[in-house]
Amino acid sequence: MESEVNGFAVDQNKKRQRKKKKNSRFLRNAKGFAKQGIYGRGTHIDDDQYNYFINILDAMKNGFEDVEEKVNMANNVFAQTNEQEIHLASNQIVCKVLESLIGFVDAENLERFFNVFADNFRPICSDRFASHVLQKMVEIAFLRALGKASLKNVGEADDNTNAADQPSAPKRLKTEVTAFSEESYNAESDFSADHRKQCSKFVDRVSKFLLNNLEDFVWDPCANHIMRTSILSLAGVHVAKVAFEKGGADMAKNRKLYNVPDEWLDVLKEFPQRLEMWPQFSDFPYQELSSALLGVICIALRATDKQLLKHFGKKILMEAFLKVEQSDEEKDKKIEILDDDEESSEKVEEVASKNAEGAEEEKPTVKLPKVFEYQSSVILLETLITIAGPKLLTQLYAMLFTGRLSLLAKEQLTNFAVQKLLQHIKEKEDFENVFNELVNDIEDLLKIGHTGVVETLVGACLRIGSKQAQSIVSLQTALHTPATDKQKVKSFFHCLIKLKPYEVTNADNSAFVHLHGSLIVQHILRFNKPIFLVNCILDTPAEQLVTIFNTPNGSHIVDAFLQSKYIGEKSREKFIRYMEGFYVDLATSKFGSRVVDSCFVAAQETQKARIVKELADKTNMLKSTPFGRLLYNKFRVETYRLSATQWKASLHANKEQRVDKLFKDIVN
Template structure:
């Protein structure tokens, strides 16, 4: 049971360990190849140079005490590259070092690289190693050109209108060279105005070079990445790139938005305007690199020119997405030139042929739906997901009406396209459109759960909450799918248990493990925030406390408590009963990582008498509490020692804290 409870946490640890092992293996392999006389891929460097850069990688791996130490190392390394900049940057090992440290070099070294690289843009853009250095140079030049003064306030940014977040990621207090402290250094360092101007000119120069050579670089895997970074820079969108690591969803979600010069925006607009005139434009979504480039352009236009985005998005929809992939039989058909006799016989047989075709159509299965070409290719589906995320109301409605209407049930069941349906649900805002979507999907909830496409069901429930429609019908559909209908008084009580496992009644009954499905937990949280969640509330309150504790001690299950206690549609009496049901198990929860979160949430909303009971129970088993690191935190936070010495004094301090919070809350108004 314990293994299953901690399953997701172990998976996360494995991913982190895998990344660490990958980096260690890279360095270990590099040293091993050196013994064989192989000094990295790319250009050949001599033994001394190779060992020098390997030692630098070793030093970077151990970390630095402060930023000044990083800056000194970066400048020393870049001094060693003088008059060999491109040759060294084209080597695999040196490339990684330069890319990792270039954000910390002084103005003189960076400008030297600007000059040398500018004279050799074409070969560098296609070099599989030097191109990484150039890409990083564009990013650093972008940050130094703008500085922290140009960073837009997240509250004023383009944040939540279309589901794109420009909020900075939480700062990590680490000593390694990370994208976070690199960004802070380049934004806050005191560079002179001349250096900032040269950085601005470099971003514009690289972007114009790529623009003028679009035909050569759109399908080039190396140059395409530089182009994407340049386009985002021109739009003022920054996504931190860590050396030799892929971006991933987290980076895309935590981008920042900056105010950029008008000249940059003018250069940016030329990219979509030129590309849409190409005869190959309809084929762009169906090739990996060109599709990714189009997606980045859409994200950039979302931040700079929504009108141009609407035009560009409609062009993609009409010219590319609505194509229908021809079957093999259709491709084999040939147009034949008929002579007079053939034409006469063709006319005589036309009625017979038409009748045969009509019979064939009748024999075809009714549920056979021909999908647009966009749903046949992964690269095109990913571009569609991007477009759904950034599209304005009019373009979004067009995408929904032309691509999804009448096909949603089929698309939701396909492995390739169900994520596009999730994006549609996550971004839909019009109530009428959502009701149509709901009616198409509601009858297929059970099948979606059965085939494992639980993300679609979660997105559907979240949309019911966000749009404020079809909430009662959503609960009924989930009851039906999990075989816990309201008409069966025994089965209906197990709805919560089935929901957190996303298994039908018959299967869930045999599952006594502490496993909580991620999407099951999220669906429960959404329902608890519905306008009328009383049915699920009663299910939870009737669940045995032992079972609740097992659920709340998991990472997915612990968040259900937050939704229950914070929902504005759950009454005070239900919250009190919920907290009271956990009595006798407070210590069991307090001594675990996720359970301690639950106790904190309960304590925050509990009445004074209930708070006293919580602390009393913890005080009675203080040895168990202090035996866990999580328990010790609660021991100090709830002042359990004070309670043990004097319950009256503890209550007095509780009142004092409450009054202090009220004074702090109204301080500005009073002043």
């Protein structure tokens, strides 16, 4: 068990180091090519310039002590580009340096780039390296033009977002960590009013240029990305761009909103209004670049004009999504004008062939709309589901998913769209129809590995407060642990965390806990009547529970158990007592220590004392790991060893301090 936990920690470290290795490999390759006289792709630069920018990349890799140091480097680097701005920006190595540092240059250097780039928009927009610099310039100009004062409140930004849809403790994205100092520097620094005005003009100028040249740039892979950033900027939506990193799929969620001038909103609205007039609009979702552009426009409209979003989304639905892809036979079918004799004989043959084929045909195949045939259109559909209002969401469900959910949930390409629908569906009646379509397919979905659909289905039962008992029964049936079999039903919890049927789980002694299995357990523990699963957990041998709780996925089950408002105090106390004798084993591991901490917080005073006594009896073992030492200090185990009475007194004192702090504002 310990080796598995250590193995997981190693995997996590590898993931964290992946980006560093990628950057190191980039530098190694760049230095290797330089020895062959190849100084980066794009425009040619001389040896001295190349070495200078390689050294800058090396210095950037080592990091900066503070923002001021990075600002000084940025200004020095940009000073070296004077009168060579476009030539250098069109080189692969220089482009990466400029894109990484442009957020920290002073007003003079940034405005110099504004002026030079503004005179050469067309070639720059199509250049595979300089376009990255221009895209980043739009983002920085947006932040400086608006400043922190224009940042919307969280409640104002997500007025239609259901708090239940969001995870309780979302992890910070890598892009947020990388771009944090850059965003705060540009939004919070005290730039002059004239510089902010120049930045605002630049955003407006780039956006209008792209708007007036839509036909040239919609399908241009470089200009399309600049257009997306410009559209988001016009809407006041900030999504950080990190040099040579792809944007995340959760753009609609992970964003900050700013108040923008009315002139920007007027320009923004022209993008969807012009595009929807194009004769090829219905084909946009089926091409990667145009589909991504439509998705960004929808996100921008979600933040600025919900009425226009409803109109634009409905147009995409009616004119593009509902198209049915013709088969090759239908496309090749020819219309011929026949004589009367030929026509009659043709009909006889046709009837005969239909009768022969009729016996072979058992049932007609479900014809899917064209939207489900292409990855780009499915991604656009997922975006639209995420940001749609109640009426548009109901239309998307009724016209695209009704009667097809069973098939869509089993397809590799479309099962994520079903998950998005389940995560955002709001009408109880619609959800119950979705549940009835999918409930009989749970076992098949588990077999083919589409466990995410099952997890979101159970999560929707929790969120909407419907079909909770039926979901538990259907899971029992799918995992072959029916309530009628008293022996098998005891293994329901064990089967659920592995998402494998009883026959397979019975022979599986590994510590593996499926991520979606853990999430399903957490959802059920928060149901209105979770007593059945509570009893299953309390009937599981304590040694087996320790193995489960020592895993990253399993440890969070305890949080749901102890925090659920539908699990009684007696059940919580029974669980905390049940784990006695194993707290030291849990406390010495990374994820088990979380479990001990959660149990201690939820425990009554007498139970807290028993937990600390158990830890105090095996101090050496507890202090043998960093996780155990953390709990040793947090629970004041040393104080307990010296005097249990003094430890209890300090516990009371801390409790009184917390109460005083809680009511301080009210009393004042």
